[in-house]
Structure formats: C-alpha cells, structure tokens
Amino acid sequence: MEEVKNAEKSNKPKAEKPGAFQQSIISEQIKRRPINKYRLLRKSLITALLAILFGVIASITIWLLEPVLSRWVSKPGETQTRDEVHFIDTGDEVTPQEVLSDYMDQEAFLGTDPVDDASLAEIPLTDEQIQALFSRMILDQRDYRLLYQSMALYAMEMSKSVVTITAITADTDWSGMMVQQSNQASGLIVASGTLDIYIIADFTPLEGADSFKIRFSNNYTTEGTLRAVDAATGLAMFSVKISHLSADLAADPHVASLGSTFATIGTPVVALGSPMGSAGSIGYGMISASRSTVEYADTADTMLQTDIYGAQNAGGFLFNFTGQVIGVIAPDQDKSDVDGLIWAYGISELKSRIASMANGEPTIYLGIIGTYVTSDANSELGVPFGAYVLRTDMDSPAMLAGIRTGDVIVRLGDTQITNYSDYITALQTYDVGDKITAVVMRKSQQEYVELEYIMTARSSGIIYE
Numbered sequence: 001m002e003e004v005k006n007a008e009k010s011n012k013p014k015a016e017k018p019g020a021f022q023q024s025i026i027s028e029q030i031k032r033r034p035i036n037k038y039r040l041l042r043k044s045l046i047t048a049l050l051a052i053l054f055g056v057i058a059s060i061t062i063w064l065l066e067p068v069l070s071r072w073v074s075k076p077g078e079t080q081t082r083d084e085v086h087f088i089d090t091g092d093e094v095t096p097q098e099v100l101s102d103y104m105d106q107e108a109f110l111g112t113d114p115v116d117d118a119s120l121a122e123i124p125l126t127d128e129q130i131q132a133l134f135s136r137m138i139l140d141q142r143d144y145r146l147l148y149q150s151m152a153l154y155a156m157e158m159s160k161s162v163v164t165i166t167a168i169t170a171d172t173d174w175s176g177m178m179v180q181q182s183n184q185a186s187g188l189i190v191a192s193g194t195l196d197i198y199i200i201a202d203f204t205p206l207e208g209a210d211s212f213k214i215r216f217s218n219n220y221t222t223e224g225t226l227r228a229v230d231a232a233t234g235l236a237m238f239s240v241k242i243s244h245l246s247a248d249l250a251a252d253p254h255v256a257s258l259g260s261t262f263a264t265i266g267t268p269v270v271a272l273g274s275p276m277g278s279a280g281s282i283g284y285g286m287i288s289a290s291r292s293t294v295e296y297a298d299t300a301d302t303m304l305q306t307d308i309y310g311a312q313n314a315g316g317f318l319f320n321f322t323g324q325v326i327g328v329i330a331p332d333q334d335k336s337d338v339d340g341l342i343w344a345y346g347i348s349e350l351k352s353r354i355a356s357m358a359n360g361e362p363t364i365y366l367g368i369i370g371t372y373v374t375s376d377a378n379s380e381l382g383v384p385f386g387a388y389v390l391r392t393d394m395d396s397p398a399m400l401a402g403i404r405t406g407d408v409i410v411r412l413g414d415t416q417i418t419n420y421s422d423y424i425t426a427l428q429t430y431d432v433g434d435k436i437t438a439v440v441m442r443k444s445q446q447e448y449v450e451l452e453y454i455m456t457a458r459s460s461g462i463i464y465e
Contacts, residue, residue: 185201285308365397413436
C-alpha cells in the first residue's frame with residue numbers, strides 16, 4: 001500500500017512556483033516603432049492646408065448664400081422694409097414779439113382802428129410798446145388763478161408727448177429668491193415711422209436692464225425696445241411697434257415738435273417729465289441764463305439755465321409756450337452756480353444725433369471735449385488758434401492715441417482747424433473705422449511744438465438689433 005501511495009505521489013505534476021508565469025511576461029520588453037519625422041511633418045502640413053482650404057470654401061459659401069439665408073431666417077417686415085422715420089422740426093423759435101401778438105390785444109395800446117387777424121400779425125412791436133403794454137396790465141387773484149389754470153391745461157396737452165420708461169432687472173435677494181428691480185426715466189416721443197414710434201430718454205437710470213416698459217400719457221403700457229445708446233450724450237433711443245399701441249395712440253402718437261435752442265433770456269418755459277424727481281411732476285419758470293458750453297464729446301452745445309428748482313435726479317424736457325421742445329433736462333445739478341436749478345441741453349445741437357439714432361446711422365466718435373481759443377488767449381498767452389482740448393473721454397480713440405488736455409488741434413486730415421466748429425464739421429466727413437490723422441500743438445518748455453497722432457474713428461452709438 002505504501003508503494004502504491006508513493007507511486008501516486010510520484011505521478012502527480014509538480015506545482016509551479018507562484019508568480020513564475022507573470023514574471024516572465026513583465027520582464028518581456030516591448031520595442032516601439034521608430035517615429036518617421038518626415039512623414040509626421042508631411043501629414044501635419046497636409047492637415048493644415050486642408051483646414052485652410054475648408055475655411056476659404058466655407059467663407060465663400062456663406063458670403064454667397066448670406067442674402068438667401070437672411071430672407072429665410074428674418075421675419076417678414078423686419079429687415080426687408082426700412083422704416084421711414086418722420087420728425088416734426090419747427091426750426092427757429094418764435095420771437096417774444098410773435099408770442100405777444102398771439103395773446104395780447106395790440107390795438108388797446110396802439111390806438112389804431114380794429115383790424116383783422118391777418119393785419120394784426122404783421123404789426124411789429126417795439127420794446128417801448130411792449131413795456132407800455134405790461135405797465136397797463138392790472139392783475140388780481142382771479143387772473144392769477146386763470147393764468148395757472150391755462151398753464152395747467154397747456155402742460156397737460158404737452159405731456160401727451162412725454163412717456164415714462166421703466167427698466168426692469170431680475171435679481172436675487174439675500175434669501176436666494178428671485179426679485180425684480182426697477183428704475184424709471186422720462187422719455188419723449190420724437191418721431192414716428194411706418195412700423196415704429198421713437199422715444200429718447202436719459203440712459204443713466206436705465207442702464208443694465210433686462211427689459212423696458214413704456215407707459216404713455218393715457219396710462220397705456222407696452223413693451224419697448226432699446227435701439228441705440230449715444231456714448232457722447234448718454235441719450236438712448238427706444239422704439240415701440242405701432243401694432244402694439246392702442247387704437248388712439250396708433251392713430252395719433254403725439255410726436256413732439258422740436259424747436260430751437262435760440263431762446264431769449266426771460267422766455268417762459270415749463271419743465272415736464274420728472275423735474276422734481278418723480279414721474280409726472282411739473283415745473284414752471286423762465287430761461288434765466290443761456291451760455292455756450294460743451295458737456296459731451298465731439299460737439300458743442302448750448303446750456304439753458306432756468307429759475308426752476310428741481311431734484312438732483314431731475315429728468316425730462318423743457319417746453320416753451322408755443323408747443324416746442326427746446327431742451328433736454330440734465331440730471332446732475334452741480335454745473336450751476338446756484339444749487340438745485342434745472343438746466344438743459346439745447347435741442348438744436350441734439351437733433352442730428354436723434355435723427356441718426358432713429359435711422360440706425362452711427363455718428364463719428366473720437367472722444368474729444370473741446371472749446372474755442374479766444375483772441376485774448378492767443379495774443380496774451382500765445383495759444384494757437386484751433387480746437388482746444390479740455391479733456392478726452394476715458395478709453396476713447398483720442399485718449400488711446402495720446403491726445404491730452406491742453407493740446408490744440410490745428411489740422412484734421414487735410415482740413416485746417418482754426419476753431420472748435422471747424423473740428424466738429426471736419427469730423428462729420430469721416431466714416432466709422434477710418435484712420436484720422438490729427439496735427440496738434442502742445443506746449444513744451446514755454447513754447448508750442450507740433451505733434452501728429454492717428455486715431456481710429458468709432459461709432460458714438462451702440463446699435464442694438
């Protein structure tokens with residue numbers, strides 16, 4: 001039996017040591033195929049050439065098919081039909097004599113026979129006659145009440161052209177809940193077209209909003225679209241589809257009549273919009289000062305100061321008493337020697353920018369705030385005649401090019417510049433993207449030296465699709 005057991009043990013296969021097979025595999029070396037640098041370079045070049053070829057073909061294809069694709073993608077009436085924008089521009093403001101002719105009975109002090117209305121309008125009034133008229137007027141409390149009733153009715157009629165724009169922004173509060181924040185500004189209906197009506201407003205309190213609501217004088221409210229923002233003036237252009245208006249507004253949107261900045265000191269005005277800081281507020285007064293000023297880049301404007309006290313965040317528009325808008329109220333009140341007085345940018349210089357924004361046409365922007373060189377400055381201080389640079393806007397083409405305060409622009413391109421008006425006129429001959437060469441005189445060690453800068457013209461408006 002023991003022999004059998006021994007025989008069985010001897011017939012069993014011997015057990016291999018653990019890991020012997022694995023060790024033989026791990027110790028095996030794998031030889032990598034050598035890299036053919038020439039073939040790799042050739043494949044890389046072929047791939048790059050194919051990518052360039054594909055890009056060129058794709059660009060040409062998109063360029064050729066773009067008109068067709070635009071017709072397929074665009075909605076009917078949006079891109080194919082250009083809106084015909086219409087403004088009401090009444091030109092120069094009427095004179096004080098014409099105003100008195102409308103409201104006063106001239107024959108009472110002229111001593112003439114009664115005449116018809118046509119002849120009455122042709123009778124001129126001298127300063128002595130105007131003074132005589134006012135000296136004979138005796139007013140009591142009834143006249144005072146009737147006067148303000150008449151002014152209230154007039155303000156109500158003019159307010160039909162003024163709207164309230166509410167800017168709505170979605171946000172989250174401290175608990176993480178979604179809330180809506182809103183700011184308001186007064187707007188003015190400045191034009192109408194076949195598709196839309198157009199509204200201007202100060203963009204400062206409306207910036208960063210997600211959507212806009214437009215409330216008209218009859219309390220009808222609808223959505224508004226931001227069309228453009230003028231970087232120089234801070235004015236925004238909004239539009240409202242005529243198809244979204246109520247029937248009465250669509251028939252008569254109450255487009256404002258744009259007058260003239262040439263308002264005589266003492267001209268009565270009414271401030272509408274939000275002169276007291278709240279929508280729908282009113283202020284009565286007169287033009288107390290009118291002086292040329294420059295408050296934004298690449299243009300000159302006239303500032304109209306009133307004797308109306310308003311809020312620090314005042315907004316809205318100045319109307320004269322013949323139905324014309326003559327100014328856009330500026331919100332910050334620190335430009336006046338008397339705190340709190342409402343002043344406005346004259347409407348005459350703003351008309352071209354308003355028209356450009358409504359028509360989707362960019363205006364040229366270099367970012368130079370300038371003024372005129374007076375004869376005294378030229379003769380006594382040696383400042384050369386030209387466009388004197390008061391300052392440049394931050395990150396504007398002028399600042400990036402190197403133009404700085406105190407420079408005097410004497411040439412723009414091929415045009416000689418002898419005053420600030422020459423600079424404004426010459427700038428309008430360029431297009432967005434043009435390289436504009438400016439020759440300036442800069443004071444260095446008690447004398448002026450000539451320097452040359454090249455600026456790239458930008459658009460002062462941001463057009464939104």
